[in-house]
Amino acid sequence: MIKKADVILYDKLVSKDLLSYSKKECIKIYVGKKSEGSSHFQEDINKELRDYGEKHNIVVRLKGGDPYIFGRGAEEAMYLYERGIPFEVIPGISSTVSCPMYSGIPLSYRESNSAFAFLTGHEAEDKSFSINWNKLPDTLVIVMGIKNRAAIAQNLIKAGFNPKTPVAIIKNGTTLLQETTVCDLSTLGETPAEPPSVIFVGKNVLFRDKLDFFEKKLS
Amino acid sequence: MIKKADVILYDKLVSKDLLSYSKKECIKIYVGKKSEGSSHFQEDINKELRDYGEKHNIVVRLKGGDPYIFGRGAEEAMYLYERGIPFEVIPGISSTVSCPMYSGIPLSYRESNSAFAFLTGHEAEDKSFSINWNKLPDTLVIVMGIKNRAAIAQNLIKAGFNPKTPVAIIKNGTTLLQETTVCDLSTLGETPAEPPSVIFVGKNVLFRDKLDFFEKKLS
Numbered sequence: 001m002i003k004k005a006d007v008i009l010y011d012k013l014v015s016k017d018l019l020s021y022s023k024k025e026c027i028k029i030y031v032g033k034k035s036e037g038s039s040h041f042q043e044d045i046n047k048e049l050r051d052y053g054e055k056h057n058i059v060v061r062l063k064g065g066d067p068y069i070f071g072r073g074a075e076e077a078m079y080l081y082e083r084g085i086p087f088e089v090i091p092g093i094s095s096t097v098s099c100p101m102y103s104g105i106p107l108s109y110r111e112s113n114s115a116f117a118f119l120t121g122h123e124a125e126d127k128s129f130s131i132n133w134n135k136l137p138d139t140l141v142i143v144m145g146i147k148n149r150a151a152i153a154q155n156l157i158k159a160g161f162n163p164k165t166p167v168a169i170i171k172n173g174t175t176l177l178q179e180t181t182v183c184d185l186s187t188l189g190e191t192p193a194e195p196p197s198v199i200f201v202g203k204n205v206l207f208r209d210k211l212d213f214f215e216k217k218l219s
Numbered sequence: 220m221i222k223k224a225d226v227i228l229y230d231k232l233v234s235k236d237l238l239s240y241s242k243k244e245c246i247k248i249y250v251g252k253k254s255e256g257s258s259h260f261q262e263d264i265n266k267e268l269r270d271y272g273e274k275h276n277i278v279v280r281l282k283g284g285d286p287y288i289f290g291r292g293a294e295e296a297m298y299l300y301e302r303g304i305p306f307e308v309i310p311g312i313s314s315t316v317s318c319p320m321y322s323g324i325p326l327s328y329r330e331s332n333s334a335f336a337f338l339t340g341h342e343a344e345d346k347s348f349s350i351n352w353n354k355l356p357d358t359l360v361i362v363m364g365i366k367n368r369a370a371i372a373q374n375l376i377k378a379g380f381n382p383k384t385p386v387a388i389i390k391n392g393t394t395l396l397q398e399t400t401v402c403d404l405s406t407l408g409e410t411p412a413e414p415p416s417v418i419f420v421g422k423n424v425l426f427r428d429k430l431d432f433f434e435k436k437l438s
Binding site for chain 1: 287296317
């Protein structure tokens with residue numbers, strides 16, 4: 001689809017290598033500069049999608065992370081649906097799945113857990129609801145949680161998580177700059193960290209000593 | 220990696236098209252015939268991985284679904300680690316993520332949910348623990364849950380889920396045979412269904428009317 005695209009609107013976290021597959025005449029537009037939290041910004045992207053969608057044959061919206069996992073992909077799809085612009089969604093390898101894997105942490109393990117949850121650490125401010133911390137299993141993957149990591153840890157401990165629950169902060173996951181920091185819930189707040197990082201909470205962090213095939217190779 | 224493999228051990232749900240990329244002399248072994256529940260069977264696969272791993276340069280274990288999401292990938296990796304056989308894990312597009320997407324159901328939506336959980340509907344019988352139904356968010360993706368769907372629905376309703384919570388059963392997701400059946404928790408038990416299917420529980424099922432780009436195209 002990238003090869004066929006007339007226009008590509010791409011995110012900050014998209015690998016630039018992907019863009020090199022596009023046609024010479026393809027219009028490539030970076031839409032990842034402004035703050036992620038701004039809804040005005042999202043509205044701008046929606047309008048660009050519509051405008052290019054009306055004028056061009058194949059417009060690709062290339063998103064990092066995962067469009068349908070706290071990625072606003074469905075919001076963009078709804079915008080297009082409501083305006084009668086046909087679309088398809090093509091899944092990629094989700095960062096929520098691949099980052100723990102590349103850090104040697106399985107999301108599930110038969111003798112360890114039968115459920116796990118994904119949550120966003122960056123909830124929309126205008127929302128009428130928020131995460132129910134009492135309704136979470138003991139294994140978690142948190143995206144966009146670096147800024148609020150102290151509050152997240154507090155909320156989890158208040159909801160009954162053991163403060164000693166192992167935590168991994170996976171920075172630049174799956175890239176040659178991947179770096180994993182291990183701490184626990186009681187120290188998460190003061191552990192140095194910066195985005196883009198995925199936070200994994202749960203005892204499966206302990207598999208890392210054995211299953212870390214990637215950072216061992218990098219070092 | 221498939222192109223380079225000397226041996227490929229592949230699952231039932233693996234697309235046969237993938238195997239056509241292998242070398243002519245590649246040994247291809249189907250290991251998906253026996254019942255998934257049998258631990259003896261898993262032990263056989265582990266031994267084959269080790270035996271081929273000792274004799275050949277590149278052995279690919281090609282799994283359907285997702286190796287690190289209730290897929291025993293980490294168990295196989297641990298087996299190899301303990302025997303000093305080097306391995307890498309390469310993520311694919313997870314069926315847990317792609318099946319709802321292809322059915323028009325976003326895993327998250329800003330105005331709808333900030334968390335969701337994945338669970339297995341087929342827990343190992345010899346386990347010392349099981350899913351805590353009271354510790355789940357309101358949006359769920361359940362794999363291998365078809366056989367136990369009546370009990371799963373009962374457990375969720377008992378834990379406080381509204382019996383009218385929308386449910387989608389996505390059969391043969393992302394393939395040309397994809398077929399989604401919509402029901403609710405109160406009727407899930409008696410709704411006809413068969414594996415391989417992914418079950419999605421939560422109000423995001425309602426986006427399907429608008430975001431189903433795939434089955435609409437198939438029909």
